[in-house]
Amino acid sequence: MTFKSTALAVAISAALCGSAWAVDPQSVRIGDGILFTPTLKVSERYEDNFRALERNEESSWITSIAPSLTLTAEGSKTGYKLNYTTVSDIFHSSRSDDNTDHHLTGEMVAEFNSRNRIKLDAAYHKVEETAAADQNIENDRYSSALVGGLYTFGARSARTQVDLGASYEELRYQNSGNLNADKERDTVALRSTVYYAVTPRTRVLGELRHTDYDYVSYNQRDSKNLALLTGATWDATARTSGTVKIGAERKRFDQSGIDNKSGSMWEAGLSWAPRTYSTFNLHTRRSFDEGEDNASTIRAMSAQLSWEHQWLERLSSTVSLGYVDKEYQDYARDDELTTLGFGLTYAMRRWLDVGIGYKYAENDSTQFNESYTRNIYMLSVTASL
Template sequence: MSMNFKTSSLAAAISVALCANAWALEPQSIKLGDGLTFTPSLQVSERYDDNFRAVEKNEESSWITGITPTFTLAAEGRKSAYELTYSANTDIFHSSHNDDNTDHHLTANAGFEFDARNRLVLSAGHHKVEETASLDQNAENDKYSTSNIGGLYTFGAKTARTQLDFGANYEELRYQNSNNLNADKERDTTALSSTAYYRVAPKTRLLVEARHTDYDYVTNTRLNSNNIALLGGVTWEATAKTTGTVKIGAEKKRFDDSSIDDKSGSLWEVGASWAPRTYSTFNLNTRRALDEGDSGASSIQSQSTTLSWNHEWLDRLSSDVSYTYSDQEYQDVKRDDKIKTLGLGLTYEMRRWLDIGVGYKYSENDSSAANESYERNIYSISFTASL
């Protein structure tokens, strides 16, 4: 199998499964057989969170120890690649041991290149999560799991003028809270998409994309709906020190319940990177879309923009700075959240197999709803090790 296929198609599968690991260190894999490798890693962190429930009043703070082992089993064939990854993220709250929890993440990905014109990427995952950030301190933490399976089929040679992508994904969201808490949020989501690309330059392609997403709620059936979206845009690779994709269009959300008005609006997704120097990269990501509702809202009109900067000061020392502004307009209820998040990080590559990181994160929610605003500061230090 060509290395080019491994780093493009399989990387896309990992991204779809939301489990991509961005290695700062260079982990050493254990060779188990011909084309079969095993890669373990371990991250241990200590952080101080001054408002780990993200509430406006009666804030709770704690030192939190995080332990995250990750195990990846990968196999390669001549025209195929497979990857199975499991990680467990344990958080120990030293001021509130009732909130101690372990999140589990299991993902599987496979990529196939049948010939020059036909490629397929498959992905599946199961994630079990507990979140302490809760707007109701009298309720227990949100405990939920998501399971998904999907795929992306591509027709057209990589150098061809035209290409077609056909994608599908099915996801289940289930809560494990007691007394049916959050049961109204449980749903099944089926998403279909198709994208046509037309090459106008060696590294630049125009695109047209159509999407259809169906939301089927388990008990709260009044929110059953389907979203239809149409976008157009451009994608380019390593052109004038930039790489990116711009998609702009519109979407409409139709509810099965006639008592809820249909929603529509503009839709965009933009992701771009600019590297004025090989050791310095700026990233811009912005998105506007209709998301599923919460806190009584039929849906949420979300718009967010993130600007980040990564800079390598020395061979082993790098920094990350990011700022995110998000505006969430709750539909059919009187609530508008404006969320600001600032992140600062410094990573020192002490050894090939060991990274040391320190970080700070500040978040603020200015909400028009009563008792929904908050401020939160998180200070952290982490050690990430591999073989």
């Protein structure tokens, strides 16, 4: 059986909670340059199809409790950040689906001198998802561990800068039997980017990426991706900023029985603020994603447009529209996911926000029993010190 990807869950969270974290937490100083910041978010939402099924939908009120703890420390040339967030979901109409997710992230930045900087990050996530293709199958239960680093050579004011990045990620499932065992993999990614300033606020770039996917048991999907991109990044005015990368990608499988794949690739993130209180954001991407079901890989194209507006000093809103097209390779399936979301946040106090939100999702699939619609309504309260 198949399970929905995390893309829908991420899109839902972004649309419903886009402005819900507008609180200005008061940190507690626990040492020289060390700050502790706790935050608590409590939400109540109603989902009319929380398993994302085409038929036999299940609905439930869901209570979510999400405390977050953050430690930060800063030195003259270094900075550290450690965050732990846990999200507990209570399904009032299906208590067997109650679950708790855990997210631990860490980050360190250091500037050795004007020409040499480094950023290190690590993360561990343990997640359970209810969106499944068959309500008689257990939920997705998986964990991912990631370590990575980025070294930058070149002064901030220099015409040329170079980024060298590397990361390693492990994806593991905790389902019973061999359910989802074919998705377990180790991923090593390398990246090199050269920037050249053509104006004080605009840089052109060239980027080379190499990614190695090593599956634990399903070796047919072992592959290596190579991508070459060019583009620009700019902050030309107070109103416009963004990064655009366009190029090509090739996926070469280790198994000789699977045809290699190649095609165009792009990534873009644009922000336009016609007013200081109103911002439009556009994010779009086209690339190869890892395969699922019987697909060797998935050619995915996504676009997300959002509008954030501050109506009053205490009242703000977020509207989003998303589209994802997934073309399954070596497998007769094509999915088109459309999402629409709205969120409204009222800042009652510096330390207290109240938000309401709505999300609609519709997946149109050529595969039998994979299409669905989903409505989500939410009320949230976010508090801090």
